[in-house]
Amino acid sequence: MTGSESEADARRWATLTPEALADEIEANRRAERRLVTIAVVALVVTGVLLLLRDLW
């Protein structure tokens, strides 16, 4: 279980029914979208770093 998954979800997925497994796949697929947020934050941090370099 990763940090973004709830205990209840994990318990349901562990039942291994086709519905539960399909739900787990969909949840993991949705969770991958956080990569976009991470990239945006990383770009902002990089921009600030370069700005500080010029200002300092």
Add this chain to the structure above:
Amino acid sequence: MSGWHDALVVLLVASVLLAVVPVLAGIGQYLLVPVHAFRNHLGSAAPYLPRVVVVVPAWNEAAVLAASIDRLMALEYPPDRLRVYVVDDASTDDTPAVVGAKAAQYPGRVVHLRRERGGQGKAHTLNHGIARALADDWMEALLIMDADVIYRPDSLRRMTRHLADPSVGAVTGFIREGSARPGVVSRFIGYEYVTAQAAARRAQNVLGAMACLAGGAQLHSRANLEALGGAVDTTTLAEDTYSTFLTQLDGRRVVFDGTAVVLAEEPDSVRALWKQRVRWARGNVQITSVFRHVWFRRSRAHRLGSVSFGLVWFSVYLLPVAMTLGTVGLVGLYFVSPATAHDTFQRLWWIALAAYGFVTTTTLLLDRDTARRSWFEGLLFPGAGALVVMLSAAHPALLTHTVPGWFGLELTPTGLRVLTLSLYSWSVIAMLLGFVVRSVEALPGGRWLSRLGLYVVGFGPVLCAITLDAYVRQWRGQAAVWDKTEKTGRVMG
């Protein structure tokens, strides 16, 4: 005379530019990570729980095997669809007794396969188990793992779901450093694994070409194993990479699932790390040579020959060369055109600073469990020395005037020359200091000094030093021995 001078300047600048290629390739790979949000294999995955045989190669693994087997038996996976074959490679410790006890505890689910004449290496051990698994029709998928890794309960089913797509031949998971009490080296490795797996392999999913199935987490479909000849390669030190390439060359996909987490205890000494990574790097030299007909040649069947994947592969493979070229270029420019050297140095480290900011932030956010343990090692991954060089590239007066001024000192022209040349050469100096970090560790009280050195020199440059050492050993034709990395069995969870 002027023509020769200009040509030399162009040559030296080109040398520096070549050094930038791996940095740009690294940034490029990281820019592909967010693309994985929309371009991943989860859309083609489906609930699928095939009958899986887990092959565990074991040579004197008594300290770690019991916990690994117990965790495999506790996997959230149908018990009647999971069998574990422990291939005991003529162990001389308590491995047979440990496996025997587990076979009795889990009858029919844990099988002890003993090789009476062992010592031929991991690949031969694996092949013993694979042959047994292929001997009947029960097995539908085969998982190759290391004896000391711990699978999270949900990890296996998160790998098998990708095999529901028949175009996929093999799946790998995310090996996370999971020592219960990680030391400095382990924490650096933990961070490195996020960059090399959680980030890089997502990018490779997007590219459609995978560099390597993690040795401790390789799931193959039966069809794939049979197409590979029913065995893994025994001629190189990188049987996992070999299988990865053969699978893709044969037109089947290799997929990475970052949510399938496997915990591993990694070395916590520079010398143990060195031994492990020299083996890996020598394996990569062999792979580069064996598959020389693949590089930069496009194919309809696979993407290994794409320019993008070639850049990714050779950026790692030739990193020590690139670092050396950068230094040669800058130092050469210093003597023939100091102003060009100064400008090039500033621009070079501007790119390095941008790469550092983007890569470090992405890595720390990508796996927060590792970030909590290894954030300091992440910040100092390129080394405190490299961070100082970045600062001085932005502010040349920092080291030449400001810092000496704090102590009422002024640099002499010779001191200034030495300092400038040291800054220009830092990437090579750091790589060479990597050898010192390893040597110091063996001295009395050297462990502490070696750890301090690791923070100053940086983990990245130490890895480059190891790669360089591996190339020299390979070039000298040193015997390719399968040295085992010692583990203690202290994996958390």
